[in-house]
Amino acid sequence: GCGNGGDDAAEDNGDAGGDGETYEWRFVTEENQGQVQYEYAEEFAERLNEKSDGQINIDVYEFGGLGSEVDQVEQLQSGVVEFAIVSPGFTGTMVEEGQLFALQFLFPDDVAETQEVLETSEALNTHLAEKYEEHNIKPLSFWTEGAMQWTGSTQLRTPDDFQGFAMRTQESPLIMESYRQYGADPTAMSWSELYTGLQQGTVDGQENPIFFIEDAGFHEVQDHMTISNHNNYVAMTTVNPGFYNDLPEDIQAMIDETVEEMKEVGFELQDQMNEELLDAIIENEDYPTDVYELNEDEREQFRELAEPMRDYFRENGGEDAAEILDMLEEEIEEVTGEEA
């Protein structure tokens, strides 16, 4: 990795932890080697190991070894694992307010501005974070794995293209309702069946960040990709609060510092991966994919249809949904300088 920044720190902090105790921790992710979350966690582990002069050892787990995404969250809550990367989408049946990340065309169009909102937002880092802490999950940071794009067996440019279109989504009422607004038939399907489902036409299209589309090979079985940037895939770096609070202060500080450093590292990781793999999809001659970027007019049509989903969320997103979303909308406005 690119962890040379930690070398000097490691020497300075040679005696970190005072009593020379060693730590063996576990960090679970929802992705595999070569994908953003896993590489983030590996880098996180490496940096902490260097900072602590080998005192802290973190084993990073690929997805699947310890069960489903929901299993992993439960294991984090109980302290079976210390750290986890969690997508709010998989905890939407528990922390309902977290479903706000499924709202399309809410965050700024520009990914860098989105990252700024994620880093500075009080709505997220204080109020939403509290909601998670009530459930024994302590979010250390919110970050983006990149903008989400559509792929389809036919081109998706306007809401008309979604009429009767079988769109595969995660099993979330809010996401499914969003696609119904466009006129699509949303179908929940496990992602392990998705490749075959697309290949054989059981479903017509799906949404994901570019790196994931390329890695899973969805472009091999889809003729079209639309750079829709309709949403951002947001992930949280989380820790078990009981475990974290019991740590010596200098170790806590070391973790906090690493989380701060990782904001930039994580952003560049996804930026580089999404850019490189977009080129890979465009240049792939064995499996040609027509890539189309939505223009402002087209985005506006979708944005209008997506807008009412915010009220849907205010009503169905848990008791603090309205308050958190209102505050977030203001914060987004401050960053972009226009109405969210």
Next chain:
Amino acid sequence: MNTFNRVISILDRSLMKIEELILSFAIIVISVMVIGNVLSRTFTGASWAFNEEISRFALFLATFIGISYVARKGRHISMSAFFDLAPHKIRKALAIIIPLVTAIVLFVLAYYAYGYMASVRDSGRVTAALRFPYYWMLIAVPLGFVLGGIQFLRNAWINIKEKDVYLATDKKDYDRTDGAI
């Protein structure tokens, strides 16, 4: 004592009927859900959003409530090579020890299963489509382990009471009088 035995026997029969009903019904529900969903998707274009949750619930029910029914019929999969080749005395001893220890393990599992169910209940997690509390899906688990444990106790008891070797209350050991071994 006679009345007591009769009451137990009636309870036993009714429990078996209920278990049979649940197992049979679960398989039929899974069939109806999956077939209904594919027909609906093919002809109307819309999937049954609830099909996955209901089917999964039925499968959990069949799996765990089935433990005691399968135990009653002596149909749990096991590696019986050593058991089959062992002399009568050892076979008899094993026929008591195995179900007894199995029952204990199942009771311990019932305790942990209840613990897991309670923790899911406290988390407030709901199912995605029908949004009913997720721990309802898990009720069959501790219940199934308890009923299974009781049935294995009975499998041990019949071997203590009777002279022959029983693989389960409803299944005597294979007839060995044909001089096969």
Next chain:
Amino acid sequence: MVTTLLAIMVIFLFLGFPMMIPLILAPLVVVLFFFPNVDPIFMVQQMMEGISSYVLLAVPLFIFAADIMSTGKTSKRLLDFVGAFVGHLRGGYAITTAAACTLFGSISGSTQATVVAIGKPMRERLLKVGYKDSSAIALIINASDIALLIPPSIGMIIYALISGTSVGELFIAGIGPGLLIFLFFAIYAYIHAKIFNIPLAEKTTWNARFKLTGKALFPLGFPVIIVGGIYTGIFTPTEAAGISVLYAIILEVLIFRSIKITQIPSIALSTGLVTSAVFVLVAGGQAFAWVIQFARIPQLITDAFLGGDPSAVYVLVIVAIFFFIGCMFVDPIVVILILTPIFYPAAMQAGVDPVHLGVVITFQAALGSATPPFGVDIFTASAVFNKSYLDVIRGTPPYIVMLLIVSILVIMFEEISLFYRFL
């Protein structure tokens, strides 16, 4: 810790405990003694995880469809159809058995169902024409193994679930190896009949053949629906399983009228019983697999056996040996559940095709199902035919040799499995 895990597993297994007990007890004890910060309730969480996937619903449905058809007339019609064409050949009854098992395999996902549906009627016919009982039973249990490779296949569903490979593609890939086994068995049947001078049966007239083919047409529609439906994308594998239940009911209840609709609940009960017996193992297997992953044991095993930069064939041979040994003692489904996550990453690194790996693994599971000391087919046959364990295994050695040869061919030539990519 590894010692504790294995010791509990082996001791309880050999004493003859229900297999779910060692499978759950071993990881539970390891958690209690070696991982104090792991709440044991997570063993239950993982048991539920093991049986939560939508894809798995295909298993009870395929069993249900096969149960309906073995209660009804489907299996007999398939037998008569095959017998009419090959029964008169040298070794014709044995060839008929193998062919009928292959055909019934395209309905049934499990070898046990095939033993019951085809084995029961065929054993009587084989004995009548002069086969020794031990040869007849050996033929039946080994030919039934073909069912695990011919789609649908429960073993492949489980592998697909763990590895993320497409069930549909795996199903197609099993056809080549399945037919290859059939070919070996048919040739052996011919040679065996020649040596032991088994009398020839009468040749069926073309008129009768025509009639019997007509009667078998509907049952032969099954493979078309399952393979065709999945391959063309009309259904997912789970949906195909549902449709096969619907097809079986329409066939047996409405067209053949061999089953009354009121009999369906009792058939569902027997499906439910098998489902429960299988799924407690799937559940327990997941708890076992979780502890192995949590303790990072896969890394130890792959470092020890697959260190350096092993070739694809070498990896496949190691995988085959581990699965073969595993299936000698434990139910194949459990072996697939536990060993697949251990070997899959190393195999991918060595450039093995995931579909080819799945076929090799399923093949070993099939082989193991009929191989002593443990083999689900052996116990099924022992129960169905009321024969002792030793009587059942007496005739199996020639078949095991043949299966080993085919196994080597399947490992060496991935084209046998991946033939469909050249079409």
